Amino acid sequence: MSGRVLLAYLDGVATGLQTMVAATYVRDIDESRAFYELLGFGEHSSGRAATSAWCSLHQGTYQVLLAYTNPPLDVPALPLHFYFFYDDVDATVRGLETAGVAVDHLGFPVHALGGELRLTDPDGNTVLIGQRERSVSQPPLADQAASSRFSLLREAAARVATLSGAEGRCQIGEPAGTPCLRQAEVKLADPSGSSAWACLDHADEILLVVRGAFIALQGETGLAEFLAHRAPDRAAH
DSSP: OOOOHHHHHHHOOOOOOOOOOOOEESOOHHHHHHHHHHHOEEEEEEESSSSSEEEEEEEETTTEEEESSSSSSOOOSOOOOOOEOOSHHHHHHHHHHHOOOEEEEEEEOOOOOEEEEEOOOOOOOOOEEEEESOOSSOOOOOOGGGOOOOOOOHHHHHHHHHHOOOOSSSOOOOSSSOOSSOOOOOHHHHHHHHEEEOOOOHHHHHHHHSSOOOOOOOTTOOHHHHHHHHHHHHHHH
């Protein structure tokens, strides 16, 4: 079923969705559980076997499911894993810092006027926490202070740099055909399997203009390359 057909189908029926579960694979389920408990989640149920384990953490109607396999899956760290909104980020941060978790204060963007902060989970994933509105205990926010230092693209580029995965220069040329001489920092792809390395400026442009474009995994080759490698096999038969 294509994406458009699926959306049309869902638009025409009552899906009855009641909740959504955020699931993530982790390398140490006990360490990850302790981390998300600092964010206010508590263990609801769990299970263990010889080669796997899971833990369901709840906070009100919200749920995070931790999954573990042995040997662990090689899951790359994500530039943005979860974004949690709280009614009092200052109280949340105090608990995190007391437990020794490093917290980076990012500023006060329009979607989190009470504050936005960045931290890293035990698997190296970026987790953001924010407060949508300012509380009465916070001083008025100056107009020039409504900003954030977080950039999803820059986070992705930092991951790529850590893995030494960027392939030289940006592969996205200018409209007149002039090549881009800037360093490639992130890999973008689309559902058709096409992919390209791009500088941050061109990556911004692609994500805004190309429908379905997304930041690709550093080692992802894409469906187009997979099919190209299979072509000789089909011809032989």
